[in-house]
Amino acid sequence: MAYTPQLKELMKKVEETRASRVGVDYPRMSPEERREVLQNFHPDYIEDGFREIKVGVDKGIRMTNEMADVFESYSRLRDMEIDFKAEPDYDVDVLIIGGGGAGASAALKAHEAGANVLLTTKLRFGDANTMMAQGGIQAADKENDTPAIHYLDVVGGGRLENIPELARALVMDAPLVIRWLEELGTMFDKNEKGTMITSHGGGTSRKRMHAARDYTGAEIMRTLRDEVYNKGINVIEFSPAVEILLDQQGRAGGTVLYNLETEQYLIARSKTVIIATGGSGRLHYRGFPTSNHYGATADGLIIGYRAGAKTIYTDSIQYHPTGGAFPPQLLGLLVTEKTRGLGAQPLNINGEQFVYHLETRDVESSAIIRECEERGLGVPLPTGITAVWLDSPLIELIHGEGTIERQLPAMLRQFKRFDVDIRKEPMLIYPTLHYQNGGLLIDDQARTSVENLYVAGEAAGGIHGTNRLMGNSLLDILVFGRRAGMGAAAKSKEISTPEGLNLDHVASYHRELEEADAAGERVGPILLPHYTHR
Amino acid sequence: MSESVRDTIKMVDIYIMGKRYTVPETLTIMDAMEYAGYQLKRGCGCRAGFCGACATVYRMAGDYELKVGLACQTKVEEGMYLAQIPFFPARKATYELEEIRPSVAHFTQLYPEVFRCLGCNSCTKVCPQDIEVMQYIAYLQRGDFARAADISFDCLMCGLCVSRCPVNIVHYNAALAARRLYSRYIAKPDAFLAERAKAIEAGELDAEIGELVKGDKEKLQELYNNREIEK
Numbered sequence: 001m002a003y004t005p006q007l008k009e010l011m012k013k014v015e016e017t018r019a020s021r022v023g024v025d026y027p028r029m030s031p032e033e034r035r036e037v038l039q040n041f042h043p044d045y046i047e048d049g050f051r052e053i054k055v056g057v058d059k060g061i062r063m064t065n066e067m068a069d070v071f072e073s074y075s076r077l078r079d080m081e082i083d084f085k086a087e088p089d090y091d092v093d094v095l096i097i098g099g100g101g102a103g104a105s106a107a108l109k110a111h112e113a114g115a116n117v118l119l120t121t122k123l124r125f126g127d128a129n130t131m132m133a134q135g136g137i138q139a140a141d142k143e144n145d146t147p148a149i150h151y152l153d154v155v156g157g158g159r160l161e162n163i164p165e166l167a168r169a170l171v172m173d174a175p176l177v178i179r180w181l182e183e184l185g186t187m188f189d190k191n192e193k194g195t196m197i198t199s200h201g202g203g204t205s206r207k208r209m210h211a212a213r214d215y216t217g218a219e220i221m222r223t224l225r226d227e228v229y230n231k232g233i234n235v236i237e238f239s240p241a242v243e244i245l246l247d248q249q250g251r252a253g254g255t256v257l258y259n260l261e262t263e264q265y266l267i268a269r270s271k272t273v274i275i276a277t278g279g280s281g282r283l284h285y286r287g288f289p290t291s292n293h294y295g296a297t298a299d300g301l302i303i304g305y306r307a308g309a310k311t312i313y314t315d316s317i318q319y320h321p322t323g324g325a326f327p328p329q330l331l332g333l334l335v336t337e338k339t340r341g342l343g344a345q346p347l348n349i350n351g352e353q354f355v356y357h358l359e360t361r362d363v364e365s366s367a368i369i370r371e372c373e374e375r376g377l378g379v380p381l382p383t384g385i386t387a388v389w390l391d392s393p394l395i396e397l398i399h400g401e402g403t404i405e406r407q408l409p410a411m412l413r414q415f416k417r418f419d420v421d422i423r424k425e426p427m428l429i430y431p432t433l434h435y436q437n438g439g440l441l442i443d444d445q446a447r448t449s450v451e452n453l454y455v456a457g458e459a460a461g462g463i464h465g466t467n468r469l470m471g472n473s474l475l476d477i478l479v480f481g482r483r484a485g486m487g488a489a490a491k492s493k494e495i496s497t498p499e500g501l502n503l504d505h506v507a508s509y510h511r512e513l514e515e516a517d518a519a520g521e522r523v524g525p526i527l528l529p530h531y532t533h534r
Numbered sequence: 535m536s537e538s539v540r541d542t543i544k545m546v547d548i549y550i551m552g553k554r555y556t557v558p559e560t561l562t563i564m565d566a567m568e569y570a571g572y573q574l575k576r577g578c579g580c581r582a583g584f585c586g587a588c589a590t591v592y593r594m595a596g597d598y599e600l601k602v603g604l605a606c607q608t609k610v611e612e613g614m615y616l617a618q619i620p621f622f623p624a625r626k627a628t629y630e631l632e633e634i635r636p637s638v639a640h641f642t643q644l645y646p647e648v649f650r651c652l653g654c655n656s657c658t659k660v661c662p663q664d665i666e667v668m669q670y671i672a673y674l675q676r677g678d679f680a681r682a683a684d685i686s687f688d689c690l691m692c693g694l695c696v697s698r699c700p701v702n703i704v705h706y707n708a709a710l711a712a713r714r715l716y717s718r719y720i721a722k723p724d725a726f727l728a729e730r731a732k733a734i735e736a737g738e739l740d741a742e743i744g745e746l747v748k749g750d751k752e753k754l755q756e757l758y759n760n761r762e763i764e765k
Contacts, residue, residue, distance in 0.1 A: 031755075031759055123575075123578075123579065123587075124576075124579065124585075124587060126585065127579045127580070127585060127587060131579070131580055131584050131585045132580045132582055132584045132585070140730070141724070141726060141727045141730045141731075142726065143726060144764065146739060146742060146743075147734070147739055147742075147743050148739070148742040148743040148745075148746055149761075151743055151746050151747075152746065152754070152757055152758055152761055153758075153761075155746075155754060155758070156754070156755070156758030156759075156761075160751045160754055160755060160758075164747045164748075165747070167747075168743060168747050171743070172734055172739070172743065175727060175730045175731045175734055176731050176734060176735070178724075178727060178731075179727055179728060179731045182717070182723060182724065182727065183718065184631065184714070184718075185631055185713070185714030185715065185716075185717040185718035186714075186717055187683060187687065187713050187714075187716065187717040187721070188717070188721075190721055190722070190724065192722075193722060193725075194721060194722025194723050194724050194725065195724055195725070195726070196724050196727065200764075205761050205762065205763045205764060206764050207764055212687075213687060213688075215584070215687070215688065217584075218584050218585075218690070219687075222691065222710055223710075223714060226626075226710055226711075226714065227631075229626055229628060230628045230629060230630065230631070232628070238575065238576075260575050261575065291582070293579065293580050293581070293585075294574075294578050294579060294580065294581055328560055329560070329561075329562050329565075329607075329609065333582050334582065409688055410583070410584070410688070413583070413663070413664075413688075414582075414583050414607070417583075417607050417608075418609070528573060528574075528575070530573070531565075531568040531573075532568050532569075532571050532572065532573050
């Protein structure tokens, strides 16, 4: 659906002001202004969207209602007899749940360390938010930059709520991760001397965003997946884990897998377990559309939590400032931050800029919500919602013709499919549900509070405080994926095969749910979102 | 979708694996399948045109031509007959990247079928990303890994090219191997990156960050607010 005549009329305002905006920087907000816009407009501050959960190791912790619904749910195995005396269907050293970037890097590192590895995943291997990350990956590998400078950006952007040791691991491993990817043949944007071409992202103080055009995550994912297959690592698709098994001492010792297609349950015994199941955007917090993968339904969070793993920042959600708003087929789709990195400015109905284009994501999103909701200066869309312009044609005015085709081929193609040429017409955007800042609590070796249970990737929390910067998620999945893989492999060499596997923790979780009358008829993890008959 | 919306949006008839459903014309094929009642397992991934899970073949009523598209990136149309390709049993050559080089000799070992291309161009015609697929196969035959890597880059590995190839070339896996070979051996390594990684491994940068990790929040906030920002 191309822009309607009404929208084309409104677009003229953007065209009128365009020339006057080139090379003019809108002022950044002061710390006080940032705090104010967050408190008044960021969805994390809207109290009725949250509740305290009534069960589990973190009973009383605050989380979004939709996440609480998943946490306060019965196991899928509630009325099922499982024969733990039979030989397990799989028996390995390291079991990895999740086939995104964190799972793949954990698999490679654990295999390299000599462990017998099994990777299971709910959909296809590579079906993950990793595949959709467009803009880039951060690492301090330039002469004017250091991991310490990167660290300051991470914790400043994270509202100083990051766990220091996790942020330290993130930035110190970053150049090692980039070198690893380079050696694996990842096709980064480079100049002819081999130097990585890097740019800014929201909240960065140095140009340290490495990219592979605007398919950065896809390029990393397909490279890692190819390597996992090259190494002959066992991968099982369409088989999510629906519960963690504990041994007699309460240590993780395997999982129950569910074959989505045959609907059979299978037992996998393993000396160590790594949860790498990703995020939860498909829970659609507060009714927001999401940029997330179809499978992002918080599966790992709930099964880890039932097994006793502690959580952190479960009430902190990232809304990406630039989600697609029109044409309607693109609702919620991520418009990469690289678009703003290249100079595109957010504009209101009058074609005026109202916020600096590279504030951190939380601040930028809140400013867009304020412009539409409080000031009434959003662009009304025929679909009934309001949005703001993102002036993509400005990019070619700044960097020259052909820049969009070269640097943003995915964006150009996606809008073109629905008859919008972003080289000539500005985009219409509104914040979209993008990232779960919190998750299961880990230490800097990716260990949880449950022995032999590790977490890596978006399912882990604490690394980014309560706001993540662009390019630090692709980084974190690899940093902690690698650390989890190495740690779990080393641990599995020290311990013997787990004995007395059981689901007693699930039974006691059920008792708590019943006592608190907390779950209704809910069953979790939900595994697939319900979009039928909308 | 409520009844009132049904009244205002134009509906179209589509045929999912031959069965007729009436759906709003604004929907993508994927949304339309869900609207019709399917809970998708296969044939659905990122829903944003990046993962290649939802390759779909369709034909318009009254027409003979088979068309293709990604279900999440293609709008439904009146009289569309469609089916998804949930999986394609394509071969992937396994290799040790450190033991091969970007040469025709090595590539022939991995993907010999690349050299049997008939030049029919079916692969290019079917690509939902508009990639010049047959052209990169030609580059691979000549050992031009740089060009093959460049023009194949936007590939989503959806498998439609493979489904149409009369000589069973697995284009997307061949292209992936080519990109990895190019990036490993033809593109130069970043010199400073290697230096920085070594310095980190040697612990040379521990002291600087150690100060910050220990720093109290007030001090960090002040440093953050006053940090120098590269232009």
